[in-house]
Amino acid sequence: MKKAVAITALFLAGLTSSFGQNGNEAKVQIKTSAVCKMCKATIEKYLAYEKGVKVSDLDVPSKVITVVYNPKKTDISKIKQAINKSGYDADELPADAKAYNALEACCKKDAPSHVD
Numbered sequence: 001m002k003k004a005v006a007i008t009a010l011f012l013a014g015l016t017s018s019f020g021q022n023g024n025e026a027k028v029q030i031k032t033s034a035v036c037k038m039c040k041a042t043i044e045k046y047l048a049y050e051k052g053v054k055v056s057d058l059d060v061p062s063k064v065i066t067v068v069y070n071p072k073k074t075d076i077s078k079i080k081q082a083i084n085k086s087g088y089d090a091d092e093l094p095a096d097a098k099a100y101n102a103l104e105a106c107c108k109k110d111a112p113s114h115v116d
């Protein structure tokens with residue numbers, strides 16, 4: 001009986017660690033091809049409508065976006081695809097060509113990073 005309790009405790013501890021402190025929240029950092037504040041606004045606005053995404057914050061100098069999401073409603077690959085659909089690269093996944101072509105010239109990948 002004691003053994004069963006110990007095994008159950010271990011099992012629960014394992015579950016807790018794999019889902020984090022709160023099962024409804026996870027965080028991921030994704031490298032994008034954003035170059036300016038406009039890109040930041042475009043991606044964050046797009047992600048705001050993405051199911052399961054709670055908060056997103058893109059750091060323009062590092063191009064890294066931090067996304068807080070509900071792992072029961074979405075996952076990292078869906079979040080990356082949403083970034084692709086907004087016209088930007090997400091880690092190894094390239095931007096959707098149509099969305100990328102629709103971006104302002106200053107937001108294209110080869111545009112130099114700029115403040116505004």
Ligand SMILES: [Cu+2]
Pocket residue numbers: 034035036037038039040106107108
């Ligand atoms: Cu831009």
